Amino acid sequence: MRARAAIHRDFRISNIDDRLYSAFIEHMGRAIYSGIYEPGHPAADRDGFREDVLKLVRDLQIPAIRYPGGNFVSAYKWEDGVGPKESRPVRLDLAWRSKETNQVGINEFATWAGRAGIEMMLAVNLGTRGLEEARNFVEYVNHPSGSYWSDLRRSHGVEKPYGVKMWCLGNEMDGPWQIGHKEAKEYGRLADETAKALRGLTPDAELIVCGSSNDTMPTYPEWERVVLEECYDNVHYISLHKYFGNNRKDTLNYFGKIEETGRYIQSIAGVIDYVKAKKRSRHDVHICFDEWNVWYHRRQEDSRRVKEWDWPEAPDLLEEDYNVEDALFVAGLLNEFIRRSDRVRIACIAQLVNVIAPIRAERGGPAWRQTIYYPYQFASLYGRGQALRVSVDSPRYDCEAADDVNFLDMAAVHDPAAKTLTLFILNRHLDETLELDAALAGFDAAQLVEHRVIEGHGRLEETNGPEAPDRVAPRQGSGLGVEDARLVGRLAPLSYHMVRMRV
Template identity: 45%
Template sequence: MTRAHLTIDPYFTVGTVNRRLFGSFVEHLGRCVYDGIYEPGHPTADDHGYREDVIALVRELGVTAIRYPGGNFVSGYRWEDGIGPREQRPRRLDLAWHSTETNEVGLDEFAAWLRKVGSELMYAVNLGTRGIHEALDVLEYANVPSGTRLSDLRIANGTPAPHDIRMWCLGNEMDGPWQLGHGAAEEYASLAAKTARAMRQVDPGLELVVCGSASAQMATFGSWERTVLEATYDEVDYISCHAYYEPKDGDYASFLASAVNMDRFIESVAATADHVKAERRSSKTMYISFDEWNVWYQSRYRAERHTGIGDWPIAPRLLENTYSVMDAVVFGNLLISLIRHADRVTSASLAQLVNVIAPIMTEPGGPAWRQTTFFPFALTSRLARGEALEVKLDSPAYTSALHGDVTVVDAVATHDAGSGATAVFLVNRDEESEAEIEIDVRMLGDIRVRDVWTVSDKDPHAANTLEQPDRVRPAANPTAALSDGTVTVSLPPVSWTALTLG
């Protein structure tokens, strides 16, 4: 059995856990919007065509802010196609995902849906095939109360109050050759800086996100961030990170340590931003918006994508990964990484929300259900409050092919001074053996163990499906015990655990 030790002290903090850390992402891709959140005629659909069963699950998931409408999709999107009477909206080719976009759902409909689920809107503008003028137009339409052509058009379209969108993404993955409008870093940086300055002339209080690298494996990673920030540092508030993980050639030992890569990615981007900060002799800190992250079996997409000139389906089944217990453990460990860097990562978006690499799945005309990844997100969103703590972890290590030596156990903790509640999130990466961890909680004072939930299974590849939607659920972990200021708890092999103290 692996034995690990963790020390928690509420006086050693990393940073406040921003509620935007528990955001998500809805792109016009596959069945995320159509047949996902919007399905007129479904037995649970409301008067606007939104699936009420999905709304209930989104509320349970606890997402706080949702990035929209893309993603790769946004670099070819004309936002004005999605407003006004539905019968007058054009159908367009979506070049990003080789589909037909009907534009039945646009900005107004999505904002209305967000009001029902209780989430904030984070909007991305098209800097791929469009630019400053279009960004100003959608900002005017969305945020100006009234008295201009576009604000009055919003009112005429049935939305009297402005959407008041505070957070805006300046394009998407513009470092990627697959992106419509992709160019050199200098080219994008110039356009992003000009767009940011123009948007702030309308509303100086906007929070703006500039595109970082699409992954840490990009050939331009690092130099892209430096070039873009040198041009935009004074104009924006965040730089984005994107990362997806999947097992390669059955190397589950490396896959289970994916959060090590995320840690290094975040720290590298923060270091690059701080380099630019020092060069500019600035007092401003650049924050990170990790606005795409997940487990994604990208290798499977090549077999399912459409490519023919006459083949442009509407809402095809794309990227509908079925997630296992192991995927959920890696997923939960990625959340640990985000919380561990709460001082710099103050916004994050799980990609995506429904059907497309998502924690929520639906069947047209049928049920909606929770994937295994639903549970770490929902529990972490609910329990991680207050300050992320600088914990001290002592764990045996193992050697992984991709990440070198990594700890068998990983952990993070949060503490809410107001309520006195502490949450500890734990992962056992061992594929065969359980781990016992001792947690020194003496500095928390007089406390008790409240709840302990573990996601695990004898079969680490077990999953929830349409046929077996409840095959995997979090289970109460009865092994936790508190004695003389030490909590001990056993962690099954390939498991994620949330423990609360108060």
């Protein structure tokens, strides 16, 4: 089967915001406790943070991380997690029916984020709490000194403020499952007033208002319209969430959900444009896709278990074992974010460690990379610069999620500073090789410098684990080359390729 593509150096979509490759971590399951923090572990540092996990995190070069939730934040009292650890209360977390010891709070997490080289994106509780507590939290985190909350932080041993700019105004407030769930107009008003207060403390704050929890919500996309009409000029992003699965064991339909996600983004971009026009505003609001990942392998089982257990501490929860098929899907979804980078400026894989995560860590044992780690890492390392338009002409298929889905999926990123062009390429066909011919207009001197591949044909169900942490890993690619400003060669069925060229 033949597939053609065309890329032109001057046909740019957008300058990609590095934060497109951000992450999310929540006080949930073993994400924090025995994930990033496990005093007594052989790899723990002086503060109890696992250095083996930190190494894997650093290798991703994550720009920003959302914390502390998630559903957890909607009943969270941030004050419980500061001050002497021996005085911190144990609370019952209603979101995940677990005990929260509060041994990790904002100051501990800030220490970990600093060691990982990651900027913090913090969420405030607009479920059981509101504007006043959010204002106090921002003052504790960001004000230098001379006020009650800033001086309290200093008394806790943190002299300098953290200077956090990204603030999430609650979490999934459209969801009836959310503690403190609100109607759209009610939430929009609260978000607007909270935004004004937070900007009074941190004038350059970037504020993220809750959009739809997913695109199947009965209130979608009307929720976005109503909320934005209340707070448009005081916020900078609207959040979207979406999780994916292949419950029907239909690989092509699974991959088709990437196109479905593009429609989701396009629809909300239209709502943003409508509200902007209605308000005659010159202010721009972008999309923060701050929860996305594959989540289906253990979803039903864990939903049942949570209802039955008796408030355990750091239980194993949502610990998906990702396979090669999931890695190919994640690769394609990252391509979609690159193609939509003019509207999606921030995106957070959910979550980072143990809980639906690219990194797994056994309690007292080893840490390892899951299959989805690799496409996420490649995008983070090499997907920075200018997103270029890619015109694709390949065989197509129809499925329930979308029609006219190209078997060839490709995203292109030009980094003028590094003088590189990186292509992220996916052959979605189940059993046919694609003969690729991709024109590289404006890149006459392109030279292939790196080609890495993950192949899934006959291996879709393979996973990594503590006994075989490298069973699935990228290998050196072959069969592609640059000839007369064209990338030509063969793409095996169900394969993902990261191709870097010097230009």
